[in-house]
Amino acid sequence: MSILEKVDKLHHAIAWHGDIPITSRYTAGIAGERFFREIKDHGRFLGTRCEACALTYVPPTMFCERCFAQLDGWVEVASTGTVFTYTVLHLDLDEKPLAEPDILAYVRLDGSDGGLIHRLGEVSPDQVEIGLWVEAVFKPEAEREGSILDIRYFKPCSSRGRCD
Amino acid sequence: MTAGIKEFPGTSLKESDFEEGNVLFTTWTPKAEYAWDAGVAIGRYLAELKEGRIIGVRCRHCRRTVVPPRNFCEWCFRPMDDWIALSDTGTINTFSLCYVTWDMKRVEEPEISAVIDIDGTKPPVGIMHLLGEVEPDDVKIGMKVKAVWKPPEEREGAITDIKYFKPISNI
Numbered sequence: 294m295s296i297l298e299k300v301d302k303l304h305h306a307i308a309w310h311g312d313i314p315i316t317s318r319y320t321a322g323i324a325g326e327r328f329f330r331e332i333k334d335h336g337r338f339l340g341t342r343c344e345a346c347a348l349t350y351v352p353p354t355m356f357c358e359r360c361f362a363q364l365d366g367w368v369e370v371a372s373t374g375t376v377f378t379y380t381v382l383h384l385d386l387d388e389k390p391l392a393e394p395d396i397l398a399y400v401r402l403d404g405s406d407g408g409l410i411h412r413l414g415e416v417s418p419d420q421v422e423i424g425l426w427v428e429a430v431f432k433p434e435a436e437r438e439g440s441i442l443d444i445r446y447f448k449p450c451s452s453r454g455r456c457d
Numbered sequence: 458m459t460a461g462i463k464e465f466p467g468t469s470l471k472e473s474d475f476e477e478g479n480v481l482f483t484t485w486t487p488k489a490e491y492a493w494d495a496g497v498a499i500g501r502y503l504a505e506l507k508e509g510r511i512i513g514v515r516c517r518h519c520r521r522t523v524v525p526p527r528n529f530c531e532w533c534f535r536p537m538d539d540w541i542a543l544s545d546t547g548t549i550n551t552f553s554l555c556y557v558t559w560d561m562k563r564v565e566e567p568e569i570s571a572v573i574d575i576d577g578t579k580p581p582v583g584i585m586h587l588l589g590e591v592e593p594d595d596v597k598i599g600m601k602v603k604a605v606w607k608p609p610e611e612r613e614g615a616i617t618d619i620k621y622f623k624p625i626s627n628i
Contacts (some may be wrong), residue, residue, distance in 0.1 A: 300500060302504075307499070307500040307504060309495055310491070312490040312491065315487055318475070319482060319483050319484075320480055323468065326480065333481075
């Protein structure tokens, strides 16, 4: 037997198979809990405001990332925003082709300094552009369960001045 | 270090908080499958078990034969020299009566695990396995035992292809 010995018979190439049962449970945290409760119960977005830094955080944070002050000023944030950046997906997580491409975007919410990563809907990939004005489409209240998926997707607003 | 701390920061949650919907949460179950490459030495060891044989390896320099096979002699750090066919008999080196399962459940009839020095190894080297067809009170260190194999069609190239070792006097 030497260090150059190779496995030259297929039935000698043996791997030991197994799996590790793991289930994780994630909570949203104090600020996240309030953010998702508001989506679930009222279909609106909340943010936290740091007056000293003039920043509005969405999703809300407990602390200002700039000055580290604790934030307890909660403000309602519009459910409209602009596409900051986006990508068009043609493959699913298993790299199988999707029947319809999925559009993912980072939407900066109006009047805030934050935003959400979510799907775009009711729009074709060639119509999407950076700066597109979009609004959140929520699921009906009965179907909402306090998750980011309570938002179906963001869809383009009909005009710059009016969003319904 | 934490002895003096009475109140830890954070929000403590009980199982009931999740069940009653007091807190929002998501669950995730990753698909944590793995395949561990057995390598040249253990790979062949497992393949030979499937054929109903126990094999070891020899280091000519240290004049020793060991099981399970390994690529290097851990005494002299040279590559091992030869594959050696060993017999499926051996001697009980040590044993233990086990009254709990792996997940700590009480069992009435103990499982008897033992280190069995396999005949043909030099100096004697043992593998861990179960003893069967023997009463717990009758097990003795130094007892000669022989492997009881699964039928060939049920073997899958695993150490469990040997069901257990039983005393040779019973044969």
